[in-house]
Amino acid sequence: MTASPAFERLAIVGIGLIGSSLARAVRAEGLARTIVCADANADHAARAKAIGIVDEATTDPAEAAAGADLVMLCVPIGAYADVARTIGPALKPGAIVTDVGSVKQAVIDAVAPHLPEGVHLVPGHPVAGTEKSGPDAGFAALFPGRWCILTPVPGADEGATRKVADLWRACGMTVERMDPGHHDRVLAITSHLPHLIAYTIVGTATDLEEHLRQEVIKYSASGFRDFTRIAGSDPTMWRDVFLNNREAVLDCLQRFTEDLTALQRSIRRGEGDALFDLFTRTREIRKGVLDARQA
Amino acid sequence: MTASPAFERLAIVGIGLIGSSLARAVRAEGLARTIVCADANADHAARAKAIGIVDEATTDPAEAAAGADLVMLCVPIGAYADVARTIGPALKPGAIVTDVGSVKQAVIDAVAPHLPEGVHLVPGHPVAGTEKSGPDAGFAALFPGRWCILTPVPGADEGATRKVADLWRACGMTVERMDPGHHDRVLAITSHLPHLIAYTIVGTATDLEEHLRQEVIKYSASGFRDFTRIAGSDPTMWRDVFLNNREAVLDCLQRFTEDLTALQRSIRRGEGDALFDLFTRTREIRKGVLDARQA
Numbered sequence: 001m002t003a004s005p006a007f008e009r010l011a012i013v014g015i016g017l018i019g020s021s022l023a024r025a026v027r028a029e030g031l032a033r034t035i036v037c038a039d040a041n042a043d044h045a046a047r048a049k050a051i052g053i054v055d056e057a058t059t060d061p062a063e064a065a066a067g068a069d070l071v072m073l074c075v076p077i078g079a080y081a082d083v084a085r086t087i088g089p090a091l092k093p094g095a096i097v098t099d100v101g102s103v104k105q106a107v108i109d110a111v112a113p114h115l116p117e118g119v120h121l122v123p124g125h126p127v128a129g130t131e132k133s134g135p136d137a138g139f140a141a142l143f144p145g146r147w148c149i150l151t152p153v154p155g156a157d158e159g160a161t162r163k164v165a166d167l168w169r170a171c172g173m174t175v176e177r178m179d180p181g182h183h184d185r186v187l188a189i190t191s192h193l194p195h196l197i198a199y200t201i202v203g204t205a206t207d208l209e210e211h212l213r214q215e216v217i218k219y220s221a222s223g224f225r226d227f228t229r230i231a232g233s234d235p236t237m238w239r240d241v242f243l244n245n246r247e248a249v250l251d252c253l254q255r256f257t258e259d260l261t262a263l264q265r266s267i268r269r270g271e272g273d274a275l276f277d278l279f280t281r282t283r284e285i286r287k288g289v290l291d292a293r294q295a
Numbered sequence: 296m297t298a299s300p301a302f303e304r305l306a307i308v309g310i311g312l313i314g315s316s317l318a319r320a321v322r323a324e325g326l327a328r329t330i331v332c333a334d335a336n337a338d339h340a341a342r343a344k345a346i347g348i349v350d351e352a353t354t355d356p357a358e359a360a361a362g363a364d365l366v367m368l369c370v371p372i373g374a375y376a377d378v379a380r381t382i383g384p385a386l387k388p389g390a391i392v393t394d395v396g397s398v399k400q401a402v403i404d405a406v407a408p409h410l411p412e413g414v415h416l417v418p419g420h421p422v423a424g425t426e427k428s429g430p431d432a433g434f435a436a437l438f439p440g441r442w443c444i445l446t447p448v449p450g451a452d453e454g455a456t457r458k459v460a461d462l463w464r465a466c467g468m469t470v471e472r473m474d475p476g477h478h479d480r481v482l483a484i485t486s487h488l489p490h491l492i493a494y495t496i497v498g499t500a501t502d503l504e505e506h507l508r509q510e511v512i513k514y515s516a517s518g519f520r521d522f523t524r525i526a527g528s529d530p531t532m533w534r535d536v537f538l539n540n541r542e543a544v545l546d547c548l549q550r551f552t553e554d555l556t557a558l559q560r561s562i563r564r565g566e567g568d569a570l571f572d573l574f575t576r577t578r579e580i581r582k583g584v585l586d587a588r589q590a
Binding site: 078102127128129131146147149185186187189190191192193194195196197198199200201202203204205206207208212213214215216217218219220221222223224225226227228229230231232233235236238239240242243246249250252253255256257259260263264267268270272275276278279280281282283284285286287288289292 | 422424442481482485486487488490491492494497498500503508510513515517518520526533535541545547550558559562563565570571574575576577579580581582587
């Protein structure tokens with residue numbers, strides 16, 4: 001790129017799957033002059049430096065954030081308040097703080113109170129991921145063709161919001177804006193409930209007697225393995241998602257349980273028509289996913 | 296192959312995903328001199344002939360089975376009894392009848408009474424598949440590296456069982472023997488419960504208001520899409536699986552529901568440690584699946 005980079009100093013706090021994917025994409029697209037990361041795990045920070053995806057690495061978020069024009073929070077949501085409290089005093093006027101968390105209202109509540117006057121908060125969520133974790137798991141191709149949702153708060157600085165949108169667009173994402181509460185309800189069903197269900201079914205299998213558990217692994221290609229992939233996701237990240245999107249998740253779960261109970265009754269009563277009818281309707285949604293090129 | 300084929304005439308009843316995959320694999324490996332298929336759907340039968348994966352095609356199972364030394368049932372389980380009743384009188388002495396169904400005890404109950412003296416029943420289940428259906432969906436590479444479970448009944452002819460085992464081995468599968476009831480319990484958790492859950496969650500999304508449903512499709516890459524893939528499977532096949540493995544499926548479902556209720560309570564009470572503990576334990580099963588090369 002011949003133009004000067006969009007950001008002088010990008011600070012990525014948390015260099016896991018998403019953080020390290022972003023570092024790679026930003027590097028590849030020349031979007032920041034300097035990329036610095038902070039990670040509480042010193043090995044991860046050092047590793048990010050060693051593999052050359054960041055210019056500087058530290059375990060101190062304030063050190064990374066000092067002088068940054070963009071700070072990207074990529075830590076589990078439960079750590080947001082502490083990180084915000086730590087970096088707050090180090091942020092320069094006009095700095096933008098954004099994030100990649102799967103929950104948005106709780107993030108605003110946790111971060112906003114700790115940011116000084118003149119610093120802009122732009123909550124964001126690149127809807128992409130894999131079940132892998134850590135700085136080696138990231139890859140720049142994670143983002144292209146996927147959606148990024150920004151949930152700016154009322155009165156947010158339009159220029160700051162646009163800069164964050166441009167960053168994700170440059171990484172290949174399509175950017176949408178949404179109300180934080182609406183985001184949390186949509187993601188509860190598309191992401192949080194599926195993870196909850198996958199964790200549960202794999203947990204149910206974990207509790208089987210040893211011999212049966214080995215057979216479940218052996219014959220997992222018949223459906224179970226897809227759930228194990230989802231249930232192999234980062235435990236800390238997902239604990240924090242469920243604790244921070246409690247209402248929406250519990251509401252979805254309630255609907256799901258009602259539907260499951262109805263299906264259970266159909267099986268017990270041998271109501272083949274009801275089963276066939278449901279299994280036919282669900283195919284339409286699959287077709288929608290394929291048509292939307294999200295498969 | 297220079298050796299003479301293992302079977303003179305192989306009859307495949309039902310030329311869907313599994314039947315057409317088998318036809319392709321048998322052809323590729325030269326395992327039968329003549330492959331004939333029967334399918335109640337005349338278009339599917341004609342298509343199989345047109346694309347050259349079978350030598351003869353008919354809508355009449357008795358016509359296909361007449362003179363066959365091996366008859367492979369690849370229709371939904373609910374159709375087994377009718378097919379067995381139809382082909383019974385046409386079967387030659389010494390013929391082997393086997394199948395690919397996901398439930399085994401119910402298959403034995405449905406088929407065995409209709410087979411004449413001197414015909415051998417060898418129930419089987421190649422544990423492989425995709426969510427696709429129909430003769431064009433099949434491919435020979437579906438089988439290699441996967442397991443095939445045979446559940447011979449007491450007093451079954453050992454030579455017949457071995458011939459079926461050899462067929463699946465030649466298609467690249469590893470063959471195991473199992474008690475039919477045990478098979479049904481193992482598959483209830485590895486395959487039937489995952490499909491039931493996936494159908495339910497996609498059904499829950501189907502019932503959302505139109506606007507929200509479109510957003511669920513749009514952001515499905517965050518977890519939901521994996522469930523839509525599973526829930527895109529053949530409705531008739533799966534209706535029959537649930538109706539024919541009722542006890543084992545309901546038992547699994549009961550355990551799953553108890554575990555889900557416990558998790559729901561942990562979320563409601565904000566018990567982060569309990570969530571973290573479960574999400575960590577499930578990673579072990581994922582590791583097992585990867586180690587077993589079933590991912």
